[in-house]
Amino acid sequence: MEMIGSRAELAEKAIENVDPATIDLHRPFVDExxxxxxxxxxxxxxxxxxxxxxxxxxxxPFAQYHYPFENKELxxxxxxxxxxxxxxxxxxxxxxxxxxxxxxxxxxxxxxNVLVNELLLDKFGQxxxxxxxxxxxxxxxxxxxxxxxxxxxLAYVSPTWTPLKFDEEGLKEVHSKFFNPLKNTYTFFQTxxxxxxxxxxxCNVSYENREEIDKWLLSKYNHLVEVVTSGYEQFxxxxxxxxxxxFVSEDLSNWYIRRNRNRFWASELDNxxxxxYMTTYEVxxxxxxxxxxxxxFTTEEMYQDLTGETSVHLADFPQTDKALFNDLLETKMNLxxxxxSIGRFxxxxxxxxxxxxxxxxxxDGKTKDVLGDLxxxxxxxxxxxxxxxxxxxxxxxxFMVKPNFKECGKLFGPNMGKYTExxxxxxxxxxxxxxxxxxxxxxxxxxxxxxxxxxxxxxxxQSKEGFNVDMENNNFVILNTNLTEELIYEGNARxxxxxxxxxxxxAGFEIENRxxxxxxxxxxxxxxxxxxxxxxxxETLATKMxxxxxxxxxxxxxxxxxxxxxxx
Numbered sequence: 001m002e003m004i005g006s007r008a009e010l011a012e013k014a015i016e017n018v019d020p021a022t023i024d025l026h027r028p029f030v031d032e033x034x035x036x037x038x039x040x041x042x043x044x045x046x047x048x049x050x051x052x053x054x055x056x057x058x059x060x061p062f063a064q065y066h067y068p069f070e071n072k073e074l075x076x077x078x079x080x081x082x083x084x085x086x087x088x089x090x091x092x093x094x095x096x097x098x099x100x101x102x103x104x105x106x107x108x109x110x111x112x113n114v115l116v117n118e119l120l121l122d123k124f125g126q127x128x129x130x131x132x133x134x135x136x137x138x139x140x141x142x143x144x145x146x147x148x149x150x151x152x153x154l155a156y157v158s159p160t161w162t163p164l165k166f167d168e169e170g171l172k173e174v175h176s177k178f179f180n181p182l183k184n185t186y187t188f189f190q191t192x193x194x195x196x197x198x199x200x201x202x203c204n205v206s207y208e209n210r211e212e213i214d215k216w217l218l219s220k221y222n223h224l225v226e227v228v229t230s231g232y233e234q235f236x237x238x239x240x241x242x243x244x245x246x247f248v249s250e251d252l253s254n255w256y257i258r259r260n261r262n263r264f265w266a267s268e269l270d271n272x273x274x275x276x277y278m279t280t281y282e283v284x285x286x287x288x289x290x291x292x293x294x295x296x297f298t299t300e301e302m303y304q305d306l307t308g309e310t311s312v313h314l315a316d317f318p319q320t321d322k323a324l325f326n327d328l329l330e331t332k333m334n335l336x337x338x339x340x341s342i343g344r345f346x347x348x349x350x351x352x353x354x355x356x357x358x359x360x361x362x363x364d365g366k367t368k369d370v371l372g373d374l375x376x377x378x379x380x381x382x383x384x385x386x387x388x389x390x391x392x393x394x395x396x397x398x399f400m401v402k403p404n405f406k407e408c409g410k411l412f413g414p415n416m417g418k419y420t421e422x423x424x425x426x427x428x429x430x431x432x433x434x435x436x437x438x439x440x441x442x443x444x445x446x447x448x449x450x451x452x453x454x455x456x457x458x459x460x461x462q463s464k465e466g467f468n469v470d471m472e473n474n475n476f477v478i479l480n481t482n483l484t485e486e487l488i489y490e491g492n493a494r495x496x497x498x499x500x501x502x503x504x505x506x507a508g509f510e511i512e513n514r515x516x517x518x519x520x521x522x523x524x525x526x527x528x529x530x531x532x533x534x535x536x537x538x539e540t541l542a543t544k545m546x547x548x549x550x551x552x553x554x555x556x557x558x559x560x561x562x563x564x565x566x567x568x
Contacts, residue, residue, distance in 0.1 A: 001047075002035065002038075002044065006020075006069065007020040007021075007023060007025075008020045010023065010033065011023070013035045013036070014033050014034065014035060015033075015034045015035065015036060015043060016032070016033055016034065018033060027050070030046060031045075031046050031048070033046065034046075052097070054093045054094060054096075054097040055097060055101070057093070057094050057097060057098070058094065058096075058097025058098045058099075058100065058101040058102075059097075059101055060098070061075075061078075061079055061080075061081065061098070061102065061110045062075070062101075062105065065078070079106070079110065080102070080108065080109055080110045080111055080112055081110060081111045081112065082111075082112055082113065083111060083112060083113035083114065083115055083235060084098070084111045084113075084114055084115070085114075085115040085116075085117060085160075086116070086117065087116070087117045087118075087119065088116050088117065088118055088119065089119075091116075095114060098110050098111065099111075113235065115160060115161075115235045116160075116161055117160050117161070118160070118161055118162050118163045118164065119163050119164070120163075120164050120166055121163050121164065121165050121166065122134040122136070122165065122166060123165050123166060123167035123169075124165070125163070125165050128166075136166055136168075138150075141168070141171070145171050145175065146297075146298075147297065148179075148294075148295035148296070148297050148298045149171055149174060149175055149179060150171065151294055151295055152174055152178060152179075152241055152294060152295055153170055153171050153174045155237035155238055155240065155241045155294060156170075156174050156178075156238065156241045156242060156245065157170050158238060159236065159238040160235070160236075160237055160238065174245075177245055177249050178241075178244070178245040178248055178249065179298070181248050181249045181252070181253035181254070182248050182253075182287070182298075183298075184253060185248070185252055185253050185257050185280070185284065186284060186302055186306075188257060188264070189264075189277075189280050189281070189284060190305070191511065192264045192265075193277060195511070195512060196269060196273075196277075198277055200277065200278065200281050202274075203274035203275070203277045203278040203281075204274075204278065205271050205274045205275040205278055207324070209271055209275070210275040210278075210279065211272060211275060211276075212329060212373070212374070213256065213259060213260065213333075214275050214276065214279040215324075215326055215329060216256075216326065216329050216330060216333050217251065217252070217256045217279055217283060218279060218282070218283075218324045219324055219325055219326040219327075219329060219330055220247065220251050220330065221247070221282075221283050221286060221324075222320050222321050222322070222324045222325060223320075223325065223330075224243060224244065224247050224290070225286065225290065225318045225319070225320045226320040227239070227243050228240050228243055228244060228290050229317075229318075229320065231243065232293070237294065240294070241294065244287070244290060244291060248287065252283060252287075255337065256280075257280070259377065260276050263275075263276040264276060264277075281306065284302070284306060285303060285306055285307060286318045287299075288302050288303040288306070288312050289303075289312060289315055289316075289317055289318050290317075290318060292312045292313055296313065299312050300312050300313065303315070331370075332370060332371060332372065332374055333374065335367065335370060335371065335475070336371060336374050336377050336378060338472065338473070338475055339363065339367070339378060339475055339477055340377075340378060340381040340382060341472075342470050342471065342472050342475060342476075342477040343361060343378075343381075343382040343477045343479060344381075344382070345470055346468050346469065346470045346477060346479050347382075347479065349468070349470070350468045350479075350481060352479075352481055353491065353495075353557075354383060355383065355491060355494040355495055355498060356383070356483070356487070356488075356491035356494070357383050357384065357385065357487050357490045357491055357494070358382070358383065358384045358385070358479055358480060358481060358483075358487065359384065359385050359386065359480050359482065359484070359487065360384055360385060360386040360387070360388050360479075360480045361378065361379075361382050361384045361386075361387055361388070361477060361478065361479050361480070362388045362389075362390050362393070362396055362467075362477075362478040362479075362480070363378075363387060363388070363389055363390070363476070363477065363478075364389070364390070364391075364393060364475065364476050365389045365390055365391035366391075367389065367475070368389040375387050382479070384479070393476055393478065394428060395464075396463065396464050396467045396469065396478045397461055397462060397463050397464060397467065397469045397476075397478065398461075398462045398464070399428060399431045399459065399460075399461060399462075400459070400460040400461075400462055401423045401424070401426060401431055401434075401457055401458070401459050401460075402420070402423065402457070402458045402460075403416065403419055403420055403423060403456070403457065403458065404455060404456055404457055404458050407455050407456050408456050411456075412447070415446050415447060418444070418446050418447075419447075422442065422444065422450075423452075423457060426440075431459060432474055434452065434453070434454050434457055434459060435454065435459050435471065435474070436473060436474045437453075437454050439451050439452065439453045440452045440453075463478070466480060466481065466482045467479065467480055467481065468481050486531070488557075489524075489527060489528045489531050489532060490531075490532060491557065492524065492525070492528040492532075492556050492557055492559070493528050493529075493531075493532035493535055493536055495556045495557055496528065496529075496536055496554075496556055496561065497535075497536055497539040497540055499554045499556070499561075499563075500517070500536070500540045500542075500563070500565060501539075501540065503552070503563075503565050504540070504565065507565070507567070509567055512541075513541065513567050513568070514541050514542070514543050514567075514568045515540065515541060515542050515543070515565045515566060515567055515568060516542060516543060516544045516545070516546075516565070516566050516568060517536075517537075517540070517542045517544070517545040517546075517563065517564070517565055518545075518546055518547075518548040518549070518550050518563065518564040518565075518566075519545065519546075519547060519548070519550050519561060519562065519563045519564075520547055520548060520549060520550055520561075520562045520563075521556070521559060521560055521561045521562060522559055522560065524559045525556060525559050525560070525561050526547070528556070529545065529547075533545060540565075542565075543568060548564075549562065549564075550562035550563035550564045551563075551564045552564065
């Protein structure tokens with residue numbers, strides 16, 4: 001038995017006259033070549049067996065560089081691979097053949113890590129078959145949603161090493177949660193940067209001179225870089241895309257950009273406006289680099305447009321700047337956002353529109369020192385005139401605690417009355433502990449030492465008249481929902497502004513276009529324009545507002561407004 005290692009060796013040892021440059025190594029042509037046996041001198045014939053086709057794939061680390069015949073230094077710099085990735089069905093095929101040939105040739109494995117992809121199933125967890133009618137045509141899906149959306153979805157929906165149930169609805173969710181916020185943020189930044197003719201190099205505001213919300217975003221971003229880098233290093237793409245998706249949707253788009261629109265809209269290019277441009281630019285370019293391995297096309301277009309550089313794929317991967325970590329500021333902002341979320345829920349529960357201003361929100365006095373100068377955010381987000389900190393919240397609400405009869409009936413039986421009396425004697429702090437899933441231990445003369453948990457009670461918070469309350473994680477938000485006449489007119493004015501802005505958008509007006517407004521309506525509508533005309537004009541870029549016959553009819557909190565807008 002003799003193994004031939006190259007065309008040249010075959011030509012040298014062949015009995016027949018063989019040209020190494022033109023010889024066809026496929027059957028039946030290679031079968032016509034014979035060698036001379038070095039032991040007995042008789043002709044040797046090629047073994048008629050055909051090697052497994054996976055041998056070709058297993059030889060890939062060598063064949064791609066034509067090693068060992070050339071590219072020795074390049075091959076040595078690339079071998080072994082950091083990782084390989086393939087489906088679980090390739091255990092016997094590719095993984096095995098790679099390993100066998102690699103060890104045979106070098107004495108070591110050709111890869112350091114193996115990432116095994118599980119199977120792609122239909123949305124019900126069944127294998128896809130054309131005969132079943134549940135197969136997904138990949139190119140149709142990619143043409144419909146884009147290759148990048150599909151790539152992000154595959155990593156988002158489940159860890160790579162678990163079976164993936166492919167559902168087209170999931171693609172829509174990924175587009176809504178990630179791609180839309182990312183592209184909207186980029187478009188928003190690009191629009192105003194072009195209007196202001198921004199040179200980003202002239203917006204270099206030092207970190208110390210940036211506003212707190214800028215520092216907060218940079219802290220969140222650098223924590224993101226840290227966890228995303230770890231995710232990539234552990235080959236956990238599911239962790240990578242979910243962290244990035246949450247950051248883009250919740251932190252960047254829904255909070256930072258929304259909270260800083262007025263800074264982008266400001267007429268003067270002062271340090272505040274430069275800082276918001278610079279911070280957004282730094283985070284957007286960083287996100288392009290973080291996402292580039294998974295969504296190469298979207299990030300390439302964005303990065304080139306933002307930087308003017310050749311390619312995001314030639315840029316260095318982001319490094320975590322721990323000097324920009326600000327855990328205290330993140331804690332404060334988390335509390336602010338939690339309180340705002342609770343307050344919005346209170347509004348929704350009591351059918352009070354977000355655009356309707358309220359006189360005050362009452363918060364637990366313990367949060368005053370923590371929130372500091374971020375109180376203004378709460379005022380703006382909850383649309384209240386004043387934030388009041390109160391140590392004694394019982395002025396605005398009562399706690400009602402009753403037994404959870406479903407859980408406790410079988411526990412206490414005839415002692416249920418005594419258990420009810422015990423609950424009635426609990427202090428407000430005890431009730432709050434139970435609400436926050438903390439257990440209470442109480443000594444009784446009828447049941448010994450009793451441990452009470454949240455499942456054993458039915459806790460209800462009852463607001464006092466004129467107030468509405470809710471709580472979460474021991475954070476209370478109490479809204480004063482009494483509406484004065486002035487607050488009602490201001491709510492109407494905000495509704496007018498919102499409707500006019502939609503009219504501008506539907507008419508195709510540019511952001512900077514000035515308009516005139518002609519309006520009419522009942523006494524409530526006219527009074528709204530009389531009291532808040534300047535506000536309406538400023539917010540809608542109206543240079544002139546006159547009473548007349550409007551062509552479009554709008555509903556303003558139950559009042560009919562007839563209005564026409566015209567571009568100047």
